[in-house]
Amino acid sequence: MMKRIVRFVVMLASLALLYTGYRVAAHNGWIIVTRGQRSFDLGTEPAFRLNDGRLSILVVGDTGEQSRNRQQVAAAMAAHAGWSSPNAAFLLGDNFYEQGVASVDDARFDQDFEQLFPADCFRCPFYVCLGNHDYQGNVQAQVDYTQHSERWKMPERYYRTRLSSADVTVDVFVVDTVAIHLNHASTGQQLRWLEENLLGSEADWQFVLGHHPILTGGKHEPSPQVARLLAPIFRQCGVDLYLSGHDHDLQLSDSGDGWWQVVSGAGSKLRSTSWIEQTVFARAAPGFCWLLIEPARLHVSFYSPNDRLFSTSILRSPSNASSPDSRLGTHCRAGSASGRRIASLPLRIAPPSPTRQDFPPRSQAPAWERTASLALPANAALQASPFE
Template sequence: MLKKLILMLTMLTTPCVLLAEDFSQYRDELWYQKNAISNLTVEDNSLHFLVVGDWGRNGHFQQKAVASQMDNLMYWLDAEFILSTGDNFYPDGVASVQDPYFQSSFEQIYSYPHLFEPWYLVLGNHDYRGNVQAQIDYTQTSRRWNMPARYYKIEKQLEDSNDTLLLVFIDTSPFEAKYQTESKYINVRSQDGQKQLDWLSNTLEQSTAKWKIVIGHHPMYSSGKRYGKTGSVRAALEPILEKYEVNAYFAGHEHDLQHNQIADKNVHHFISGAGSAVRDVKPRSFTQFARATAGVTSVSINPEFMLVQMVSAQGDVIYHTRINASR
């Protein structure tokens, strides 16, 4: 009798619980005003976008909390698009365009009102454990998913200006030396690394953009787990980025938020790989900021400067830096 009573009570209360959960997702102007992000700087007449990486975990860890703050940031900044630094699906990428992970890790998690803007994505090493072409082909299925090739470029006009921002999206896995021998990364070996480097050089050399930003998965410098283990990627890419005066390089791979600036180097190195799980970091000689916290990075660009702000899953600006235009 007692068991039946408990079952009846459960059946009666469950719909109310579900209704409460559904209602908690409702957002209007009042919700955003009540959940304003602490210490966020909103620059007028700037182009705003977000950078997030290492997120595809079916809502586990802090993926949902980060998604919520991404929506909040998009509202307050009136941001126009989102960049992904890779590892879009853990642990082994996707199998096909119909893989349910596209729904459970992407569509259903980033379903808040202001996240239905263009996403521009690169491939991470975990994506290479699955069907890479499926992620490229999903571009034809989704209105917001943009990955037309393994590497590509886009150009954006700055607000109230004739100046432009060049965004170059690269595939860094071919430049990680150990992937050339590990069986789980056999798909990496189909990529012609030198062809991509030639394309990158030509793209940057021919650009007249005011700002040049390159986005890849693997960092060239890290204050985290892979400190001292980024040499092969750095050797391939850093000379090109320095030669053509790239302003910033955004990566993921490390599950944290970082800003690294190397003495006598021009490129600012940012890591935004804290889209779900996190792990420890340790300050190094080149570390400007490093924190093992889930979160996302926002970027605001105008002809005079670029403002980078890192926001935790709890909705606090935990770091910001302003980079002046070099020309």
């Protein structure tokens, strides 16, 4: 009888391997195969050289829980920063579990940011977005902390900035997906701001940061409201990369519409993840992401505290930012499941609004370019029950 059971289990396991996609458990080192296992190439880590004209950015999210995972991830990021000299870092929300911060003087700013990412290791600005758990506390305190820290950057609940080196420029648009997810009254204003600023961007690359993912195989699944409202803007306005947290794992997905999705929400907590149709890489492991940006190539790498997990490159025609008529780009990925280079759909962008050499100071910008604060009280605490 036991032999029959063993043969049956072996047969089921063999059949599972015929399917693409898999689900990996995040605890105790077990891998639970629910839809078969999909293999992928490790890829090649890009060579880094100081002052070579490229931009280096570290990306992590959901760092708000004091845990062993978090300490290991932060230590690995510090070691990485020692040789990759990041120009910036992105924090993708849920910066303070479980209920945000109480005020701008809350000790958690020191414990969970200044000490976690010490200035002697991270000599760069951190561009921060809001997560659902941050809304359980005083959201405005996180905005105001920008005036109390040299490295914490959140001038408004949604905002934009430009990163530049000798050879490449990146416009970064940080959005408040919690307000979008909850269909707050400010959502229309925020979306108009995003669309107008994207169409006015003349940078080589356009990145959007938000807490909730649009493409994910993680536990939370995409927010229907966020996906419905943001994905068309990404497609029409030429977004290259959307970076989010919320799901406590590491993922890279290709939308097929010209933009890519990074999920880097494994900064402290950890949950299982799955392959979806658009998945290029997925791993349930604590860790972070590194972006190395050239004018026509974006290198994306994922790391756990002890290992490099995956690296790939996304190519874009350098003519994308030159004129409305030539803004048709082609992205390719290397290090995919098959190891082949796969071309995605062209990047089609509507004609931009009148061009400008650079972003003017916020106080001088036209009204439609200014970042508007949400019409919420300073201590607003929107319920996060729909998404843990």
